[in-house]
Amino acid sequence: MKAPKDSPTETLEPRSRDADRSQLAILAAAREEFSQLGLAGARMDSIATRAGLNKRLIYYYFGSKDDLFLAVLERTYADIREAEQRLHLDEIEPVEAIRQLVSFTWHYYLEHPEFITLLNSENLHRAAHLKRSERIQEMNSPLVQLLDTVLERGRRENLFHAGVDPVQLYISIASLCYFYLSNNHTLSAIFGRDLRAPKAMAQRLSHMTDLVLGYVLR
Amino acid sequence: MKAPKDSPTETLEPRSRDADRSQLAILAAAREEFSQLGLAGARMDSIATRAGLNKRLIYYYFGSKDDLFLAVLERTYADIREAEQRLHLDEIEPVEAIRQLVSFTWHYYLEHPEFITLLNSENLHRAAHLKRSERIQEMNSPLVQLLDTVLERGRRENLFHAGVDPVQLYISIASLCYFYLSNNHTLSAIFGRDLRAPKAMAQRLSHMTDLVLGYVLR
Amino acid sequence: MKAPKDSPTETLEPRSRDADRSQLAILAAAREEFSQLGLAGARMDSIATRAGLNKRLIYYYFGSKDDLFLAVLERTYADIREAEQRLHLDEIEPVEAIRQLVSFTWHYYLEHPEFITLLNSENLHRAAHLKRSERIQEMNSPLVQLLDTVLERGRRENLFHAGVDPVQLYISIASLCYFYLSNNHTLSAIFGRDLRAPKAMAQRLSHMTDLVLGYVLR
Amino acid sequence: MKAPKDSPTETLEPRSRDADRSQLAILAAAREEFSQLGLAGARMDSIATRAGLNKRLIYYYFGSKDDLFLAVLERTYADIREAEQRLHLDEIEPVEAIRQLVSFTWHYYLEHPEFITLLNSENLHRAAHLKRSERIQEMNSPLVQLLDTVLERGRRENLFHAGVDPVQLYISIASLCYFYLSNNHTLSAIFGRDLRAPKAMAQRLSHMTDLVLGYVLR
DNA sequence: CATGAATGAGGTTTCATTCAT
DNA sequence: GATGAATGAAACCTCATTCAT
Numbered sequence: 001m002k003a004p005k006d007s008p009t010e011t012l013e014p015r016s017r018d019a020d021r022s023q024l025a026i027l028a029a030a031r032e033e034f035s036q037l038g039l040a041g042a043r044m045d046s047i048a049t050r051a052g053l054n055k056r057l058i059y060y061y062f063g064s065k066d067d068l069f070l071a072v073l074e075r076t077y078a079d080i081r082e083a084e085q086r087l088h089l090d091e092i093e094p095v096e097a098i099r100q101l102v103s104f105t106w107h108y109y110l111e112h113p114e115f116i117t118l119l120n121s122e123n124l125h126r127a128a129h130l131k132r133s134e135r136i137q138e139m140n141s142p143l144v145q146l147l148d149t150v151l152e153r154g155r156r157e158n159l160f161h162a163g164v165d166p167v168q169l170y171i172s173i174a175s176l177c178y179f180y181l182s183n184n185h186t187l188s189a190i191f192g193r194d195l196r197a198p199k200a201m202a203q204r205l206s207h208m209t210d211l212v213l214g215y216v217l218r
Numbered sequence: 219m220k221a222p223k224d225s226p227t228e229t230l231e232p233r234s235r236d237a238d239r240s241q242l243a244i245l246a247a248a249r250e251e252f253s254q255l256g257l258a259g260a261r262m263d264s265i266a267t268r269a270g271l272n273k274r275l276i277y278y279y280f281g282s283k284d285d286l287f288l289a290v291l292e293r294t295y296a297d298i299r300e301a302e303q304r305l306h307l308d309e310i311e312p313v314e315a316i317r318q319l320v321s322f323t324w325h326y327y328l329e330h331p332e333f334i335t336l337l338n339s340e341n342l343h344r345a346a347h348l349k350r351s352e353r354i355q356e357m358n359s360p361l362v363q364l365l366d367t368v369l370e371r372g373r374r375e376n377l378f379h380a381g382v383d384p385v386q387l388y389i390s391i392a393s394l395c396y397f398y399l400s401n402n403h404t405l406s407a408i409f410g411r412d413l414r415a416p417k418a419m420a421q422r423l424s425h426m427t428d429l430v431l432g433y434v435l436r
Numbered sequence: 437m438k439a440p441k442d443s444p445t446e447t448l449e450p451r452s453r454d455a456d457r458s459q460l461a462i463l464a465a466a467r468e469e470f471s472q473l474g475l476a477g478a479r480m481d482s483i484a485t486r487a488g489l490n491k492r493l494i495y496y497y498f499g500s501k502d503d504l505f506l507a508v509l510e511r512t513y514a515d516i517r518e519a520e521q522r523l524h525l526d527e528i529e530p531v532e533a534i535r536q537l538v539s540f541t542w543h544y545y546l547e548h549p550e551f552i553t554l555l556n557s558e559n560l561h562r563a564a565h566l567k568r569s570e571r572i573q574e575m576n577s578p579l580v581q582l583l584d585t586v587l588e589r590g591r592r593e594n595l596f597h598a599g600v601d602p603v604q605l606y607i608s609i610a611s612l613c614y615f616y617l618s619n620n621h622t623l624s625a626i627f628g629r630d631l632r633a634p635k636a637m638a639q640r641l642s643h644m645t646d647l648v649l650g651y652v653l654r
Numbered sequence: 655m656k657a658p659k660d661s662p663t664e665t666l667e668p669r670s671r672d673a674d675r676s677q678l679a680i681l682a683a684a685r686e687e688f689s690q691l692g693l694a695g696a697r698m699d700s701i702a703t704r705a706g707l708n709k710r711l712i713y714y715y716f717g718s719k720d721d722l723f724l725a726v727l728e729r730t731y732a733d734i735r736e737a738e739q740r741l742h743l744d745e746i747e748p749v750e751a752i753r754q755l756v757s758f759t760w761h762y763y764l765e766h767p768e769f770i771t772l773l774n775s776e777n778l779h780r781a782a783h784l785k786r787s788e789r790i791q792e793m794n795s796p797l798v799q800l801l802d803t804v805l806e807r808g809r810r811e812n813l814f815h816a817g818v819d820p821v822q823l824y825i826s827i828a829s830l831c832y833f834y835l836s837n838n839h840t841l842s843a844i845f846g847r848d849l850r851a852p853k854a855m856a857q858r859l860s861h862m863t864d865l866v867l868g869y870v871l872r
Numbered sequence: 873c874a875t876g877a878a879t880g881a882g883g884t885t886t887c888a889t890t891c892a893t
Numbered sequence: 894g895a896t897g898a899a900t901g902a903a904a905c906c907t908c909a910t911t912c913a914t
Contacts, residue, residue, distance in 0.1 A: 018894070038342050040259035044888060054896045056890085065888065077408075119404055120338045124256050127403035139408050168425040171405070175397035176390055183396075185345035186337055187389070190295075190357050207386040215432035237877065262905060272879050277906065279877095454873070474778050476695035480909060490875045492911085501909065513844075555840055556774045560692050563839035575844050604861040607841065608830055614837070615829035621781035622773055623825070626731075626793045643822040651868035673898065698884060708900050713885065715898095 023061050025051040030058075031072045035114030039069055039121045069121075070129040076118050077139040083108060089146045094154035098216060101147065102209050106177045110201075116182045144170050154216065161218045169216070176208045241279050243269040248276075249290045253332030256339045257287055287339075288347040294336050295357040301326055307364045312372035316434060319365065320427050324395045334400045362388050372434065379436045387434070394426045459497050461487040466494075467508045471550030475505055475557045505557075506565040512554050513575040519544055525582045530590035534652060537583065538645050542613045552618045580606050590652065597654045605652070612644045677715050679705040684712075685726045689768030692775045693723055723775075724783040730772055731793040737762060743800045748808035752870060755801065756863050760831045770836045798824050808870065815872045823870070830862045 029050035033042045044065060048055035062068040087104055089097040109116060122130060130136060147166040154160030180187075180195070188195045195204075247268035251260040262283060266273035280286040305322055307315040327334055340348060348354060365384040372378030398405075398413070406413045413422075465486035469478040480501060484491035498504040523540055525533040545552060558566060566572060583602040590596030616623075616631070624631045631640075683704035687696040698719060702709035716722040741758055743751040763770060776784060784790060801820040808814030834841075834849070842849045849858075 022894080038256055038258055038339075040256055041342075043886090045886095055888095056896060057894080059889070060895080117342055119401060120342065121256075123401055123403045124259075124335055124338065125403075127407040130404055130407045136407060137410075140410075141408075165421070165425065167409070168422065171398060172394055172425070172429055174401075175393045178401070179393035179397050180389060183337060183341055185341045185343075186348055189345040189348045189354060190359075191385070192355075192358075203383070204386065207383065207390070211390055211429065211433045215429045240877080261903090263903085273905095274879060274907080275877080283905070458873080474692055474694055474775075476692055477778075479907090481907095491909095492875060493873080495910070496874085553778055555837060556778065557692075559837055559839045560695075560771055560774065561839075563843040566840055566843045572843060573846075576846075577844075601857070601861065603845070604857065607834060608861070608865055611829045611833035612826055615833050616825060619773060619777050619832075621777045621779075622784055625781040625784045625790060626795075627821070628791075628794075639819070640822065643819065643826070647826055647865065647869045651865045676898080697882090699882090709884090710886085710900060711898080719884070 022051075022053055022057060025053060026058055026061060026068070027072060027075055030068050031076065031114055031118070034069055034072055034121065035117040038117070039065075039125065042069075066129060070133060073118060073122055073129060074133060074135055074139075076115055080108060080112070080115060081139065081141065084141060084143050087143070087146075089143075089150050094150050094157060094159055095213065095217075097150045098154075098213060099209055101143070101150075102173055102177070102212055103205065105173050106205055106208065109177050109181050113181070116178060120182065141170070151216070159218065160216045164216055169212070173208075173212060176211065180204055240269075240271055240275060243271060244276055244279060244286070245290060245293055248286050249294065249332055249336070252287060252290055252339065253335040256335070257283075257343065260287075284347060288351060291336060291340060291347060292351060292353055292357075294333055298326060298330070298333060299357065299359065302359060302361050305361070305364075307361075307368050312368050312375060312377055313431065313435075315368045316372075316431060317427055319361070319368075320391055320395070320430055321423065323391050324423055324426065327395050327399050331399070334396060338400065359388070369434070377436065378434045382434055387430070391426075391430060394429065398422055458487075458489055458493060461489060462494055462497060462504070463508060463511055466504050467512065467550055467554070470505060470508055470557065471553040474553070475501075475561065478505075502565060506569060509554060509558060509565055510569060510571055510575075512551055516544060516548070516551060517575065517577065520577060520579050523579070523582075525579075525586050530586050530593060530595055531649065531653075533586045534590075534649060535645055537579070537586075538609055538613070538648055539641065541609050542641055542644065545613050545617050549617070552614060556618065577606070587652070595654065596652045600652055605648070609644075609648060612647065616640055676705075676707055676711060679707060680712055680715060680722070681726060681729055684722050685730065685768055685772070688723060688726055688775065689771040692771070693719075693779065696723075720783060724787060727772060727776060727783060728787060728789055728793075730769055734762060734766070734769060735793065735795065738795060738797050741797070741800075743797075743804050748804050748811060748813055749867065749871075751804045752808075752867060753863055755797070755804075756827055756831070756866055757859065759827050760859055760862065763831050763835050767835070770832060774836065795824070805870070813872065814870045818870055823866070827862075827866060830865065834858055 026047065029047045030042070032050060033047045037043075042065070044055055044058060047068075048058060051058075058068060062071055084104075087100065089101060092100060122128075130139075133139075144166055147170055151160055151164050151166055151169070155162055184195050194200065244265065247265045248260070250268060251265045255261075260283070262273055262276060265286075266276060269276075276286060280289055302322075305318065307319060310318060340346075348357075351357075362384055365388055369378055369382050369384055369387070373380055402413050412418065462483065465483045466478070468486060469483045473479075478501070480491055480494060483504075484494060487494075494504060498507055520540075523536065525537060528536060558564075566575075569575075580602055583606055587596055587600050587602055587605070591598055620631050630636065680701065683701045684696070686704060687701045691697075696719075698709055698712060701722075702712060705712075712722060716725055738758075741754065743755060746754060776782075784793075787793075798820055801824055805814055805818050805820055805823070809816055838849050848854065
C-alpha cells in the first residue's frame with residue numbers, strides 16, 4: 001500500500017502538471033470501472049483505456065490493482081465527507097434539519113451511484129482494503145456528531161423524545177436511502193415495476209422522511 | 219438456463235439419486251463460492267472442488283457460470299420464501315406481528331449472510347440474470363400482502379394510523395436489517411468499533427423495532 | 437478400425453430392425469456433421485443429437501470418431517459408385533456419352549455437396565482413413581474403364597483423335613466440376629459475384645462440356 | 655481483425671523491429687499449422703510453440719483464432735498475387751502465354767501446398783472469414799484481365815477461336831491444377847498408384863496443357 | 873439395445889504484471 | 894514521464910471417451 005510520490009490532490013510542491021493530470025485520470029477511470037464491474041470484474045486494461053493512458057503508468061503510480069482500489073475508495077470517502085461539510089445542520093431548526101439530512105443522504109447516493117457499488121465491493125472483501133488504509137480516521141463522518149446536537153436541540157425544544165441514539169439513527173437513515181437504490185434492480189425485477197420512476201422516487205423520499213420523523217418526534 | 223429435466227427438488231419419477239445429489243452439491247458449493255467472492259471472483263474450479271465433483275459436470279448440469287449463478291439465485295430466493303411461509307403474521311395481533319416481521323427479517327439475514335452478498339452481486343449486474351429467469355414471478359414475497367392485512371387490522375383496531383403503504387414499509391424493514399449487516403465491515407472499520415458485538419446487535423434490533431413501531435402506531 | 441458386428445446395409449441374418457435403423461441414423465447424422473464441419477470440427481455430441489440417439493451408442497457401433505469417419509467415407513463412395521452404375525455410357529454414341537459423363541459428374545457433385553467436403557477433409561488428413569479401409573478396392577470407379585471404351589469407340593468412328601488417356605480425362609472432368617463447386621465460396625467472395633446463380637451455373641456446364649469435347653474431338 | 659497499427663509489411667515509421675518479427679513469426683507458424691490441420695484442428699498452443707513466442711502474444715497481435723486465420727488467408731492471397739505479377743503474359747506470344755499460365759498455376763500450387771489446404775478450409779467455412787476481410791478487393795487476380803488480352807491477341811492473329819470467356823478459362827485452368835494436387839491422396843489411395851511420381855506429374859502437366867490448348871485453338 | 877452420469881486432458885482466451893526502452 | 898512488447902498462470906469451457914446400470 002505504498003502510495004508512490006504523494007496523493008495528487010494534496011500536492012504542495014509544484015510537481016509536473018501532467019503527472020497530476022495522469023493520476024487523476026487514472027483514478028476517475030478506475031472509479032468508473034470498479035463501480036461498474038466490481039473489484040474482480042474490473043480490468044486494468046480497461047482502466048488504462050478509459051484513462052487514455054498506458055497501462056504501465058497505473059502500476060507506476062499506484063502499485064497494484066488492490067492499491068488502486070484503495071486509492072479509489074479513499075477518494076470516494078473524501079468526496080462524500082466534503083459534501084457533508086457543506087450541510088450546516090447546526091444552523092437549521094431541528095425538524096427541518098432531520099428532513100435535510102434524509103434528503104441530502106438520498107440525493108447524494110442517487111447522484112453518486114458509484115459510492116454504493118464501491119462500498120458493496122469493499123464489504124464483499126470484508127473491508128480488507130480499508131483496514132489497511134492510513135487515512136481511515138479521516139473517513140469518519142462529521143454528521144454523527146452534528147446529528148447528536150440536532151437531536152439534543154430538538155429534545156430541549158420539547159419536539160423530540162429522549163433516548164435517540166445518533167449513531168443508530170444515522171445508520172438507519174443511510175440504510176433506508178442506500179438499500180432502495182442499491183437493490184433497485186432486483187427489487188424492480190421481482191416486484192415487476194420500475195422503482196426508479198419519478199413518482200416512485202418521490203414517494204420513497206416522502207415515506208423515509210415520515211418514518212424518521214415519526215420516530216424522533218414526541 | 220436449462221435445468222436438466224426438472225428441478226431436483228421436485229422430482230417425482232425415480233431418477234438416479236446420484237444425479238440429484240450431484241446437482242445439489244454443485245448448487246451448495248456454488249452458493250458458498252459466489253457469496254464469498256462475487257460472480258467475477260468465483261472460480262468454477264473452486265466450486266467443483268468444494269462440491270467434490272468434476273468441473274465438467276457443472277457445465278453438464280448448468281451450462282455456464284452465469285446460468286449456474288442464476289440457479290443459485292433462484293434457490294436462494296426459494297429458500298427465503300419458504301422461510302417466510304412459516305411466519306404466520308395473520309394469526310398474531312398487529313403490534314406483535316410488526317415486531318415479529320422485523321425480528322424475522324433481521325435474523326434471516328443474520329443467519330443467511332450469503333443472501334446479502336448474492337443480492338449485491340446481482341445488483342452489480344443490474345439484475346441481468348434475474349431478468350432472464352423463468353421463475354421470477356415465484357420470487358415475489360407473500361409478506362407484502364400479509365403486511366397489508368396486518369396494517370389494515372391495526373388500523374381497524376385503532377392502533378395504527380392510516381395511509382401506511384405496505385410496499386414501502388416492507389422495503390424499509392428490509393433496508394434497516396440489510397444495510398447494517400451488508401455494510402458491517404466498512405461501518406465497523408470507519409466507526410472503529412465492532413458493530414457485530416452482541417450488545418451492539420441487540421441495540422440495533424431494538425432500535426429498528428422502535429423506529430418501525432414509532433412510525434405505524436398512532 | 438473394427439467395424440463391430442457388420443455393416444448395417446449388408447446384414448443377412450435377421451438382426452434387430454432397431455439396430456439397423458440406429459446405425460443408419462448415426463451414419464446419416466455423422467455425414468451431415470462431418471461434411472459441414474470437417475473431421476476436427478465435428479462433435480460426437482452433435483452427431484448423437486442429430487441422430488436422436490445416445491452418444492454411447494455411437495461408440496458401441498462404430499468404436500471411435502475416426503472409425504465413424506471412415507464408415508461415412510465408405511458409404512459416401514458406395515453411394516457415388518451406385519449412381520455411376522446407373523449411367524450406361526456403353527449404350528450411347530461417343531459424343532453424347534462424353535456430354536453425359538460431364539453432366540452426370542457436375543450434377544452429382546451439385547446434389548451431393550457432402551461428397552466434396554468429406555473428400556477435402558480426408559485429403560487434409562492425407563487419406564489416412566481410406567488407406568486403412570478394407571474396402572478400398574471397391575471404391576474404384578467403373579467409369580474409368582467405361583470411358584476407355586467410349587474413347588475407343590469414338591476413335592474407331594473417326595470422331596475422336598488418338599492418344600487420349602482415360603484416367604487423365606476422367607480426373608480432368610472431375611477437376612472441372614469439383615473445383616467450381618468446392619471453391620465456390622471463396623471464388624464468389626473474391627470475384628464479387630454469385631457463381632451459384634442459375635445463369636452462371638448453366639454457363640459453367642456449357643463451358644466444361646465445350647472444353648472437354650474441344651479436346652477429344654479430332 | 656484489428657491489425658495493430660499497420661500491416662507489418664507496410665510499416666514506414668521506425669517501429670520496434672521485434673514487433674514486426676514477432677508478427678511475421680506468428681503468421682508463418684499459423685500458416686503451417688492451419689494448412690496442415692485445418693482451422694478446427696489447429697492449436698493455438700502449437701502455433702505459439704512453432705513461432706517460439708508466448709501464446710498470449712498471438713492474442714495481443716491478432717485478437718482471436720479466427721482473426722489470425724483471416725490474417726493468414728490475406729497474406730496467402732497476397733503472396734500468390736505477388737507471384738502472378740512476375741508473369742508477363744502480355745509480352746509473350748499467345749500460345750506460349752497459355753502454356754506458361756498453365757505451367758505457372760501448376761507449379762505455384764505444387765510449391766505452395768498450403769494454398770490449397772487453406773482455401774479448402776475457408777470454403778468449408780463458406781468463406782466466412784474472407785467475407786469479413788477489408789482487403790478482399792485486393793485479392794482479385796490480375797490474371798483474368800491479362801488472360802483476356804492474350805485471348806484477344808490470339809483471336810486477332812487467327813490462332814484462337816472466338817467466344818472464349820476468360821473467367822471460365824481461368825477457373826478451368828485453376829480447377830485442373832488444383833484438384834489433382836488437392837485430391838491427390840484420395841485419388842492415389844483409390845487408384846492404387848502414386849500420382850505424385852515424377853512421371854505421372856509430367857504426364858499430368860502435359861495433359862492439362864493439351865486440354866486447354868485443344869480448346870482455345872481454332 | 874440403450875442411456876444418463878461422469879471424467880481427464882486439453883482447448884481458447886484472459887489476466888495482472890513486468891521488461892526494455 | 895511514458896510506452897509497446899512480452900509473459901506465466903490461470904480463467905472458462907469443451908472434447909472424446911468411459912462407467913454403471
